[in-house]
Amino acid sequence: MKLRFRGQLDRVFTIATGLSVVLLTLVLLAILGPMVYRGSSAVFFQGTVEFRKMQKNLFGRGDEQALHAEVAETEKVRQQVYEMIDAFKKGVDVEALSEQVRQIHRQFGQDLRDRNLPAGEYTRLRELTRQIRDKLEAAFRSQDINEIKRLVGEVLKDESNPQLKGTSAEKLFAIARQFLQAAGQIDLGKHQEYALALQEAEGILFHSEALPGLLGPRPGEPPAPLVMLRYGATRWDQAQTLLDRFLWVEHWVEEKPGEPLVLQRKPRAELFPEPLRPLFTYVEQNAGKMLHPRRTVYWQFLRDDNVNSHYFGGIGPEILGTMLITVVGMLFVIPLGIISAAYLVECASDGWTMRIIRMGINTLAGVPSIVFGLFGLAFFVLFLFPLLGFAPRPCILAASMTLAVLTLPVMIRASEEAIRSVPATYKEGSLALGASRFHTFIAVTFPAALPGILTGVILSLSRIAGETAPILFTGAVSLGAVPRSLFDPTRTLSYGSYDMAVGDRLGMMVPHNQYGMVVTLVLLILILNGAAIMLRTRVFKKLRGH
Amino acid sequence: MRKAILSAVLVALATGTVARAETLRIEGSSTVGPIADAFAEYFKSVNPGLEITVNKNGSGNGATALIEGRCDIAAMSRFMSPDEFAKAVANKVYPVAWTIAMDGICVVVHPSNPVKALTSAQVRDIYMGKITNWSQVGGSNTPIVVISRDTSSGTYETFETLVMKKQPMAQGVEYVNANPQAQARVKTTAGAIGYVGLGFLEGVKVVPIDGVRPTKQTVANGTYPLSRPLFLFTNGFPKLGSIPFKFVTFYLSEKGQELVEAKDFVPVTNY
């Protein structure tokens, strides 16, 4: 009985150890899985016609004619949206109307001056249009339909005036008539409200002062200063979020006093009077036709430069910078680490100096990485570079050297362990056969210690490629040209990810790019590591004689 | 063989320092950084030969870089400290400040929070830990989760001076390191209160302070109590017509103002 119990317990224990590894694997998957999933959408997604426009304009990619045809097709469907909004605006956006009327009045005065009319005639005509202007503006301001009818009626009497025929003033009558027609259909008391609601809806549909919209700016509009405002939703998932915001309004309403408010959604169409409501159904039904979503593989994400702080484009320069810093850093770390470890094991006596050195090296594990950055700036950039005749400014070389110092302890320690664990009999055999100590190290000790050394390489490589803080002061920039030499600063994946996470809100607007950058960094490190791990397995197999 | 190629590439890289076009180096605050980014991108599109680098490593580092001649323009979300000025002058650097935009700091709560307005005294008491439940300021019975920016940020400094009046914050206050994080924390936490820049109001509810709602107008004309200027610093007055001069005066142009607004800051002129 007791034996059985012990056997059970033993099995439970075995399972527990197995579970611990399963748990580790799950943790790994939980961390990498969602990240890779979201990051992959930087490359694989449903691209809209806006995406193809952007690619053509910013990167010169894609077939010109096919794009033209596609744009023409989508514009045809969008035309109706423009028309519906314009028609509604004529009755509602009284400030824009007033501005338009004033503009026409000014233009008319200009035209009259150009025609060199006699002074009396000029004054009379100017007075006439001024009266028309004032009456129209009064009509725009009025909330009483009868008064509007009277004022517009008075204005329209002058339409037959031959002196205004064919002049720029004629437009005034068209505006007046359209306004009268539109005003008859809506609740005039709500002018202000409608105008604000329309402004918001237009912001979502086209673009607002700071945020891109669903369809992008209307044709003929002067280009916005920020490139990201010049295009609509380039991705279908983005478009759907915007569409949802366009169709629904979220309100937090009080159900009981003193309790938290409750979220309520209601159709945005309800904010508007009857004439504009069809717009919302139209946009909802024709969103696909206006944007043409199509499966897209944007592999150039790994090559392109970015536009507007990673709103558009890719991470090419960041990948290049990370690789450069990593490679140059490893060029310092690997030889220095191995040589130092070899010296410490083979040549130096194991006295108290060694102990202090080892202690000092290990203590560095507790130094926060940002301190390395400040050290790199003070020592390499400001002290060592002028000494060697280089310009004392942050650059790739300085960043690599700083990171090398950061990872040297890891490398030295791993190599030291590896070299130390090579059995003394190997060395003794070689020395007994007459090989020199140097030759013995190169031919016997080093290959035998290689697996352990490669573990050190793996660990330090991951840190070099992934650290942010040390390069913040020594060679990383958030914006700058692609580096042309080791004496230029560069952008990197690690700093880029950090910058996007804490910078402005762009990171939140384009999470796919943010995750894409992090995932690329992780994958880059994993690929490099995979190579090192495979190398190690091969070396191991050779060493064990399989 | 591979080594030979590798070393050839490296030598080419190391020696490939071509005489390059004019470079403009900007360092400093991560708050002003986005404006600098936008300006830089516009400048590069107009002057193709120009190289601009932007590094957002903090106002303090920006100032140091300017003093030690490592950058042309320092972006700062606070004014230079007297120490920094003294050090600059000792280094024969004469900092000139350019106020390129205003930043409004909005007090935000979770959208489900029924609180309609707060006074700055109430906000101070919340951050000092004297008020710990929303019911004490007319809200529901929910404990308050107080979120602040980290003590070193310019945003914190402004908040501390203008709202806290240099009173210490309570110990339980949570510190986050950037505007997006502050916004995300408030957005996802029912009892939270925090403060963020004007560009980070999506999904959170802005509370008017002392009866004034933060808008571009109220921030620019100073009626909203929590606003602060953002600076660029140059070494001396830049030569008229030079690139640094154009850069630091760009905010005066219409394009510059549009860019400032597109980045959700408030232009100093225009209103």
Add this chain to the structure above:
Amino acid sequence: MMNDGNVTLTLTPAADSPRPLVLTPGQDLRGYLAALLGRAFLFFLTFSSVLAVMLILVFVVIRSLGFLSSSSLMEFLASQSWRPTADPPVFGALAIIVGSLYVSLAALVFAVPLGILAAVFLSDMVSWKVRNVVKPIVEILAAIPSVAYGFFAVLVLAPWLQREFGFSTGTNALNASLILAVMALPTIISVAEDSISALGRELREASYSCGATRMETLLRVVIPAAHSGIIAAVVLGMMRAIGETMVVWMASGNAPQIPHPWWDLAQSVRTLTATIAGEMGEAPETSLHRGALFAMGVLLLLMTLGMNIVSEYFLARAKKAGGKA
């Protein structure tokens, strides 16, 4: 080069070695000089790399001197009020020191049992082949950059903790210590596994022959015998946790307070590394504030030095124990 890795090569140098059995005095001298020069060169390289590393320690200490000499050390170590930008500034780091130790220890509570179980699994439960598959998983955990861990902590773990456990905040000591536990695990597993497998078969076989089950052998014989190595693993894991910056900065909530009650992991805490990383950039170059941050760095150095001495001691003992067995 790699092909030469096996035993055959160890024979070749002697076979084609040009070394004559008897040297002329000139050859002898030249050989001696070459060896000396080579040694000097190697010494120089080693010295410079060790020097660069050591300089950091000096750098941190020097930069903190300004603060340590002009400010009250008592206040720094005993006050809980950290208000570096107030007027006058108060630099009390006690809560932050406690926070650092707090999250690291909590991380160990999660990581040590799991790490030892996994180490036992790798060393005693599975074949060499399976081990070669599982080991990279552990190494990948070590390879993920801390920025990625930080993202995970803020965007995935924090909302999840808030939702599932009803915490008022998701960025708290629990979040930070969970992530730190994952980051410390690879170190703990690999060092613990080394010391467990270094004990050799004899001990295990002796135990089995007495009729003990595998569990009893491991828990009562192997792990106690390997305790020095395991303690060293724990200390090394703790060092990893206490020195980590970016993750705790993003995940811990950064409130400079001592949790009350002490076991409440749902509260936000602030660590030394996070404070240094967060405030270094904004603090004016020559200010007391910067000095105080560097003084925190010195404190971290002292902590890791202490842990280091402990781990060295136990590793040395583990080596002796392994040697005996």
